[in-house]
Amino acid sequence: MRIVDIRETAIPLKSTLANSSFDFTEMTTSVVAVITDVFRSGKPVCGFAFNSTGRYACGAQMRARFIPRIIAAEPVSLLDETGNNLDPAKIFDCMMRREKAGGHSERSIAIGTIEVAIWDAVAKIADKPLHTILAERFSDGKIADKVFCYVGGGWYWPGQTIKDLQDEMRRHLDAGYTMVKMKVGGLPLDQDLRRLEAVLEVIGSGKHLAVDANCKFDRDESLRYARALSPYKLRWFEEPCDPLDFALFADLTEVYEPPLATGENLYSTQDVENLVRFGGFRAGRDVIQIDPPQAYGIAQYAKTLEMLSRRGWPRTSLFPHGGNQMSLAIAAGFGLGGAESYPGVFGDFGGFADDASIEIGTISLSERPGIGFEGQARLYRIMRELAAL
Amino acid sequence: MRIVDIRETAIPLKSTLANSSFDFTEMTTSVVAVITDVFRSGKPVCGFAFNSTGRYACGAQMRARFIPRIIAAEPVSLLDETGNNLDPAKIFDCMMRREKAGGHSERSIAIGTIEVAIWDAVAKIADKPLHTILAERFSDGKIADKVFCYVGGGWYWPGQTIKDLQDEMRRHLDAGYTMVKMKVGGLPLDQDLRRLEAVLEVIGSGKHLAVDANCKFDRDESLRYARALSPYKLRWFEEPCDPLDFALFADLTEVYEPPLATGENLYSTQDVENLVRFGGFRAGRDVIQIDPPQAYGIAQYAKTLEMLSRRGWPRTSLFPHGGNQMSLAIAAGFGLGGAESYPGVFGDFGGFADDASIEIGTISLSERPGIGFEGQARLYRIMRELAAL
Numbered sequence: 001m002r003i004v005d006i007r008e009t010a011i012p013l014k015s016t017l018a019n020s021s022f023d024f025t026e027m028t029t030s031v032v033a034v035i036t037d038v039f040r041s042g043k044p045v046c047g048f049a050f051n052s053t054g055r056y057a058c059g060a061q062m063r064a065r066f067i068p069r070i071i072a073a074e075p076v077s078l079l080d081e082t083g084n085n086l087d088p089a090k091i092f093d094c095m096m097r098r099e100k101a102g103g104h105s106e107r108s109i110a111i112g113t114i115e116v117a118i119w120d121a122v123a124k125i126a127d128k129p130l131h132t133i134l135a136e137r138f139s140d141g142k143i144a145d146k147v148f149c150y151v152g153g154g155w156y157w158p159g160q161t162i163k164d165l166q167d168e169m170r171r172h173l174d175a176g177y178t179m180v181k182m183k184v185g186g187l188p189l190d191q192d193l194r195r196l197e198a199v200l201e202v203i204g205s206g207k208h209l210a211v212d213a214n215c216k217f218d219r220d221e222s223l224r225y226a227r228a229l230s231p232y233k234l235r236w237f238e239e240p241c242d243p244l245d246f247a248l249f250a251d252l253t254e255v256y257e258p259p260l261a262t263g264e265n266l267y268s269t270q271d272v273e274n275l276v277r278f279g280g281f282r283a284g285r286d287v288i289q290i291d292p293p294q295a296y297g298i299a300q301y302a303k304t305l306e307m308l309s310r311r312g313w314p315r316t317s318l319f320p321h322g323g324n325q326m327s328l329a330i331a332a333g334f335g336l337g338g339a340e341s342y343p344g345v346f347g348d349f350g351g352f353a354d355d356a357s358i359e360i361g362t363i364s365l366s367e368r369p370g371i372g373f374e375g376q377a378r379l380y381r382i383m384r385e386l387a388a389l
Numbered sequence: 390m391r392i393v394d395i396r397e398t399a400i401p402l403k404s405t406l407a408n409s410s411f412d413f414t415e416m417t418t419s420v421v422a423v424i425t426d427v428f429r430s431g432k433p434v435c436g437f438a439f440n441s442t443g444r445y446a447c448g449a450q451m452r453a454r455f456i457p458r459i460i461a462a463e464p465v466s467l468l469d470e471t472g473n474n475l476d477p478a479k480i481f482d483c484m485m486r487r488e489k490a491g492g493h494s495e496r497s498i499a500i501g502t503i504e505v506a507i508w509d510a511v512a513k514i515a516d517k518p519l520h521t522i523l524a525e526r527f528s529d530g531k532i533a534d535k536v537f538c539y540v541g542g543g544w545y546w547p548g549q550t551i552k553d554l555q556d557e558m559r560r561h562l563d564a565g566y567t568m569v570k571m572k573v574g575g576l577p578l579d580q581d582l583r584r585l586e587a588v589l590e591v592i593g594s595g596k597h598l599a600v601d602a603n604c605k606f607d608r609d610e611s612l613r614y615a616r617a618l619s620p621y622k623l624r625w626f627e628e629p630c631d632p633l634d635f636a637l638f639a640d641l642t643e644v645y646e647p648p649l650a651t652g653e654n655l656y657s658t659q660d661v662e663n664l665v666r667f668g669g670f671r672a673g674r675d676v677i678q679i680d681p682p683q684a685y686g687i688a689q690y691a692k693t694l695e696m697l698s699r700r701g702w703p704r705t706s707l708f709p710h711g712g713n714q715m716s717l718a719i720a721a722g723f724g725l726g727g728a729e730s731y732p733g734v735f736g737d738f739g740g741f742a743d744d745a746s747i748e749i750g751t752i753s754l755s756e757r758p759g760i761g762f763e764g765q766a767r768l769y770r771i772m773r774e775l776a777a778l
Contacts, residue, residue, distance in 0.1 A: 010453075022487050026454065054489050060449030064399075065415065098411045100443050101604030102632040102654030103494035215490030243491040244659040247666060265491030270633040277636060278667045 047121030115297025134333025154182020409574030436510030504686025523722025543571020
């Protein structure tokens with residue numbers, strides 16, 4: 001068997017959302033199709049993925065470097081020991097040839113997106129859901145049938161009232177979610193606290209509410225927010241500062257007792273190790289939110305989990321960023337703390353299978369082979385067109 | 390005045406070089422031209438730059454995000470207070486709109502290259518060499534007329550003998566250089582030491598020789614090399630390990646007394662601060678080698694120098710990566726330790742003005758307005774064509 005072609009296309013998100021730091025009006029994502037010569041039901045098996053929201057499309061790096069390296073490789077050199085399926089680790093090594101040390105995000109998003117598409121193909125060739133394949137390989141075969149899932153919501157938008165925000169949170173609870181996250185840092189602290197308290201009225205308890213500052217704050221402001229937020233005993237306080245300011249994270253852990261969270265803007269295992277080593281991040285309490293398709297993909301994520309495990313971190317402290325079918329499969333397959341959901345946000349690129357159900361804060365998993373994009377009609381239309389299926 | 394157009398093109402380096410970690414056969418660079426409506430001698434003033442060797446071309450990011458943001462901005466919003474020249478800081482802020490925190494290398498190379506081209510235009514509009522403009526703004530007006538310059542050489546190539554290597558080093562000394570750097574890590578330690586001792590025979594003293602491992606070594610190997618190299622009291626030991634493994638750097642400083650060096654693979658001020666804070670880097674002894682056009686450009690470099698100064702670092706401990714006319718202007722303008730030179734390497738993209746002279750280890754500076762690419766006939770041919778001058 002072999003990879004016949006790898007295609008990519010950039011799609012605008014067309015989102016009008018804004019967090020405290022930036023808006024998404026220019027945001028794009030790269031959709032990837034890995035086309036194999038294996039046939040199922042008369043059609044070639046194709047692996048799909050996209051780089052999740054927040055970083056721009058990265059097709060140029062794919063076209064210039066990573067796709068040609070894979071296509072130029074001896075096909076058998078990319079197969080596992082059975083010769084009947086692809087080996088993601090070998091394909092990763094192939095993509096990394098002639099790449100310089102460091103400078104991860106310049107390539108980790110392009111490589112990770114292709115790598116996740118490879119895993120989609122691997123699972124489809126094995127005729128199993130990706131979360132089952134991951135559980136077998138990385139989680140002692142403990143196969144989940146549902147995953148804890150919370151809503152990343154509470155965005156700012158023009159003209160929004162406190163009641164609008166409360167109504168949004170009520171809709172999430174009515175939909176079956178038990179935990180929500182809201183943005184902070186887009187308004188002065190006193191107004192943000194008023195928003196927070198209004199949401200708490202709806203949600204009931206701080207342990208079901210997280211807040212997200214999207215790295216907006218400088219040193220003084222992050223400490224000021226941390227002190228002000230501390231009494232609410234929230235589920236977590238996400239991205240209080242520059243994602244690489246490990247010294248400030250360490251200082252924040254001194255003034256902020258409840259969980260802190262970060263990680264969606266770390267692109268290498270070494271950066272995450274620096275966070276837990278120098279940033280004072282507390283194993284078993286704080287939360288790490290790497291986005292696997294943006295950070296070299298699933299095999300690298302497994303290595304990051306190994307490193308964290310050696311440092312005493314339970315997998316339940318990991319919540320992958322993304323809010324999509326890929327991060328759901330990863331959360332399920334590795335037995336992580338849970339997944340994020342963006343209902344009604346990010347158009348075709350947010351959300352899960354159309355037939356997924358939310359009950360008491362957990363989401364059901366699909367039994368479709370692979371990641372399960374085939375269950376997302378609007379998103380799959382884009383992917384099918386790219387692969388000319 | 391205003392920016393009329395910004396153009397970029399990707400050029401293959403066509404280099405057959407290899408260091409211990411990777412080869413340059415696929416390497417490309419992005420050349421940028423910023424075309425203004427200011428005229429000098431009947432031609433529009435154009436600023437030029439390129440992203441120095443080692444990272445691939447980044448034109449896609451420029452075309453998709455950074456150039457359109459600049460072109461869409463109100464022209465007067467990008468000018469300094471006189472209204473007669475561009476303001477690099479305002480143009481930087483414009484490029485950073487709608488960019489997420491962290492993930493620096495995905496954009497820092499594209500933004501930095503454009504930013505350095507802006508500086509070239511700024512200096513040409515002011516009718517001064519860039520190093521003079523930088524000295525006036527960032528170095529109390531201390532204008533250098535020459536800069537210490539060493540050769541980054543000693544590469545591995547197929548069939549190379551010890552005598553070939555010694556002959557290369559003799560050529561550098563004959564050309565007027567007093568210090569050279571050679572690669573290590575491409576052969577087993579005992580063979581590398583044989584190469585090193587052969588070069589020392591030519592160079593005379595370890596204080597005129599640096600070695601560069603290009604991040605090849607894992608923890609054990611970097612410590613092994615550090616112990617073995619320590620007695621030679623070299624000028625520095627460069628990139629002994631992963632550029633983000635700050636804990637290992639700290640351990641290396643415990644076993645390696647002479648200077649260590651790194652920085653060309655750090656893309657943000659925060660990464661550099663983490664290096665000196667957590668990596669045990671020793672102010673006044675170790676060497677930091679950021680590549681300004683790859684790390685958001687000259688104004689960001691000035692901020693990094695401020696941060697380092699607060700931590701006791703003298704500017705003479707900084708040697709910008711690059712080996713080109715841009716890093717030379719930066720070394721001269723900020724009063725840094727010196728610049729690197731790659732004679733005969735990296736084709737049109739290595740080296741300095743054709744009329745530059747090397748004497749007793751220093752290189753003369755050009756009085757041409759701007760960075761001085763106009764004095765590099767082969768490189769300037771590419772730039773002139775891009776700008777249609």
